[in-house]
Amino acid sequence: MKKIGFIGAGKLGFSLGRHISEKGNGEYSVAGYFSRNPESAVAAAKFAGGSAFESAAKLAAESDLILLTVPDGEIENARHSVGDAAACVPPLIAHCSGARAFPFGSLHPLVAVHDRETAYKNLDGAYFTIEGDPVFIDFASAMLTALGNPYCIIEADKKNLYHAASVMVSNLVCALTHEGTETLKACGLDEEFAARAWRSLFLKNAENIAELGPILALTGPVERGDAQTVARHLEALSGDTREIYLLLSRTLVNTARMKNPDRDYSELDNLLGTAPLRRGESDLCACVESDLCPAKQTGINLQDHTHLIQQTPKMQLCSANVRTSGKTIGLVPTMGALHAGHLSLIEKARAENHAGFVSIFVNPIQFDDPEDFEKYPDTLEADVKAATLAGADIVFAPSASEMYPEGFASYIDMDGITERLCGASRPGHFRGVLTVVNKLFGICLPHRAYFGEKDAQQLAIVRKMVRELNMDVEVVPCPTVREEDGLAMSSRNARLSADGREAASALYEALLKAKALFDSGETDPEKLCAAMRAALASPLITVEYAELVDNDTFLTPAAAYEGCLLMLAVHIGGVRLIDNMML
Numbered sequence: 001m002k003k004i005g006f007i008g009a010g011k012l013g014f015s016l017g018r019h020i021s022e023k024g025n026g027e028y029s030v031a032g033y034f035s036r037n038p039e040s041a042v043a044a045a046k047f048a049g050g051s052a053f054e055s056a057a058k059l060a061a062e063s064d065l066i067l068l069t070v071p072d073g074e075i076e077n078a079r080h081s082v083g084d085a086a087a088c089v090p091p092l093i094a095h096c097s098g099a100r101a102f103p104f105g106s107l108h109p110l111v112a113v114h115d116r117e118t119a120y121k122n123l124d125g126a127y128f129t130i131e132g133d134p135v136f137i138d139f140a141s142a143m144l145t146a147l148g149n150p151y152c153i154i155e156a157d158k159k160n161l162y163h164a165a166s167v168m169v170s171n172l173v174c175a176l177t178h179e180g181t182e183t184l185k186a187c188g189l190d191e192e193f194a195a196r197a198w199r200s201l202f203l204k205n206a207e208n209i210a211e212l213g214p215i216l217a218l219t220g221p222v223e224r225g226d227a228q229t230v231a232r233h234l235e236a237l238s239g240d241t242r243e244i245y246l247l248l249s250r251t252l253v254n255t256a257r258m259k260n261p262d263r264d265y266s267e268l269d270n271l272l273g274t275a276p277l278r279r280g281e282s283d284l285c286a287c288v289e290s291d292l293c294p295a296k297q298t299g300i301n302l303q304d305h306t307h308l309i310q311q312t313p314k315m316q317l318c319s320a321n322v323r324t325s326g327k328t329i330g331l332v333p334t335m336g337a338l339h340a341g342h343l344s345l346i347e348k349a350r351a352e353n354h355a356g357f358v359s360i361f362v363n364p365i366q367f368d369d370p371e372d373f374e375k376y377p378d379t380l381e382a383d384v385k386a387a388t389l390a391g392a393d394i395v396f397a398p399s400a401s402e403m404y405p406e407g408f409a410s411y412i413d414m415d416g417i418t419e420r421l422c423g424a425s426r427p428g429h430f431r432g433v434l435t436v437v438n439k440l441f442g443i444c445l446p447h448r449a450y451f452g453e454k455d456a457q458q459l460a461i462v463r464k465m466v467r468e469l470n471m472d473v474e475v476v477p478c479p480t481v482r483e484e485d486g487l488a489m490s491s492r493n494a495r496l497s498a499d500g501r502e503a504a505s506a507l508y509e510a511l512l513k514a515k516a517l518f519d520s521g522e523t524d525p526e527k528l529c530a531a532m533r534a535a536l537a538s539p540l541i542t543v544e545y546a547e548l549v550d551n552d553t554f555l556t557p558a559a560a561y562e563g564c565l566l567m568l569a570v571h572i573g574g575v576r577l578i579d580n581m582m583l
C-alpha cells in the first residue's frame with residue numbers, strides 16, 4: 001500500500017485525496033493532510049481519508065509521495081516545510097501546478113476543480129500530465145494507471161505552453177460564454193432566458209467536440225465561408241465584443257480551412273484581414289515535399305509550423321509556390337542574434353503579408369574586419385524560436401558556401417552614396433550588403449522587404465538599388481527600437497563592457513541634443529554636429545563620424561532642413577555602434 005500525503009487542504013487537495021481514496025483500490029491511500037490552517041487539514045482528512053498532521057515533516061514520515069496542493073506562489077515554501085532534501089528521500093515530492101516546473105516532480109490534472117465537495121468526481125477518468133525525474137515518473141505512472149487516469153509525460157520547459165493550452169480550453173471558454181450571454185442580453189431577451197439559453201447550445205457543442213474533435217465539429221457562417229453574414233455580425237457588434245469576435249473569427253477561418261481545404265475563404269480573408277498561411281501547415285508543407293520538410297530534419301524544436309530551410313533551391317521552390325498561389329511574401333533579412341528590433345520587423349512583415357520569411361545569414365562579404373565577423377554571435381536555435389514566436393512562417397538560414405559557392409564572382413556595386421559615412425570606413429561593406437540583398441530577393445521572391453531605419457544608409461542604398469534596377473519589391477522602412485535609456489538595440493550591444501554600455505547611452509542623447517538645437521532654429525550643420533560631438537565627449541568613446549546628411553544623397557547640405565538625417569558612428573571598447581535621427 002502506497003500512501004499519499006497532501007500539503008495544502010484546498011479544493012485540489014480535497015478532490016485529489018478523495019479521488020485516490022475512492023479509486024486507489026487498496027493499492028494507494030491517503031496518509032493525510034498538513035495545512036497552515038489546521039481546521040482545513042482536519043476537514044480534508046475527514047472528507048478524503050487519513051489524518052490531519054501538525055507538521056509537514058511528520059506527514060512526510062508517513063507518506064510515500066507528498067503532493068503539494070498549494071497555490072503556485074507557495075510551492076517553494078511548502079517544499080521547504082517538509083524538511084531538508086536529505087530527509088526527503090523517501091518520500092517523493094511533487095506539486096500540482098499546471099504552469100510551473102521546479103527541480104522536482106509535478107502532476108497536473110486537466111480538469112477544472114470548482115469546489116471541495118463535488119469536484120473530485122471530475123477526476124474520474126481525467127487526463128493528467130506528469131513531469132520530473134525517472135523515480136517520480138515511475139511512481140506517478142503506476143499510481144495513475146491504478147486510479148484509471150490516462151497520463152502523458154511532459155518536458156519541464158514545455159509547461160507554460162501546455163498550461164496556456166489548457167487555459168484556452170477551460171477558462172477562455174468561460175470568458176467567451178460570458179461574452180455571448182451578455183450579447184444575448186443586449187438583444188433585449190429576457191435576462192433569465194439569456195442566461196440559460198446558451199446551455200443546450202453549449203452542451204451539445206461540447207458533446208460534438210468530444211466526439212468529432214474541434215475541426216469536424218465546426219459549423220456556422222465562417223465554416224461555410226459566408227463573408228456576408230460575418231460582415232453583418234461585425235456591423236451589429238461594437239466595442240470589445242466586436243474585437244473579440246474579430247480576433248476569434250480569424251482563428252476560426254484557419255480552423256475552417258483545415259476542415260474544408262478546398263473551400264475558398266478569400267472573401268473572409270479580405271474581410272477579417274486574415275493571412276491564411278499563419279497556421280496553414282498544409283499550405284506551406286505542400287510548398288516543400290513533405291519528406292524533405294526541413295522542420296523534420298533539423299532537430300530544432302519548431303513550434304507553430306515555422307520551417308527552417310537551409311538550402312537555396314528548396315527555399316526558392318517554396319517561395320515560388322507561395323507566390324504562384326497568390327499569397328504575398330514579406331521578407332526580413334537579418335544576420336541573426338535576434339532582438340526586439342528585429343522582432344518588430346518580423347511582426348510587421350507577418351501582419352502585412354500572407355507569409356513572413358526571415359533570413360538569418362551572417363554575410364561574410366560585408367565585413368571588412370575579420371575579427372568583427374568572427375565575433376558575430378551565432379544563436380540560430382534561439383533565433384528560430386524567437387522568429388517563430390514573432391510569427392515567422394519560414395526561417396531561411398543558408399551556409400556561406402550555399403550563398404557563395406566556389407568561383408562566385410557576381411557583385412552589385414553602387415557609386416557615390418556607398419562611399420560616404422559607413423562606406424568610407426568600411427570599404428566593400430555596401431557592395432556586400434547589396435549583393436546579399438539582391439541574392440535574398442532572388443531566392444525568397446518577396447513582395448515586400450523590411451529594413452530598419454537604424455541602418456539608415458543601408459536602407460537608402462537598398463531603396464536606390466530597387467528603384468534603379470527596377471526590382472519588383474516594396475522596401476518598407478521600420479522605426480528603430482531602443483533600450484530604455486535610448487540606446488538603439490543591436491546585436492553588438494551584448495559585446496559592450498558594463499562601463500561601455502553606460503557610456504553608450506550618449507549616442508541617443510547626442511542625437512536628441514542636436515535635434516533640439518535644430519528645433520530651436522539652428523540650421524548650421526557644423527553647429528549641429530559640434531553639439532553631437534560635445535555630447536559624445538568621453539574617454540570611452542571614439543567618434544568615427546557625427547554628420548548631418550540629406551536622406552537621399554547622403555551629402556551634407558549647406559543648411560539643415562526637415563527630413564535631414566543626423567548620423568553617428570562611434571567605437572566603444574572595440575565595439576562599433578551606429579545610430580541616427582531624422583530632423
Ligand code: AMP
Nearest residue numbers: 334335336341451452454455480481489
Ligand atoms: P542586422 O541583423 O543587424 O543585419 O539587422 C537586420 C535588420 O534589422 C536590418 O534591417 C536592421 O536595420 C534592423 N534592425 C536592427 N536593429 C534594429 C533596431 N534596434 N530597431 C529596428 N530595426 C533594427
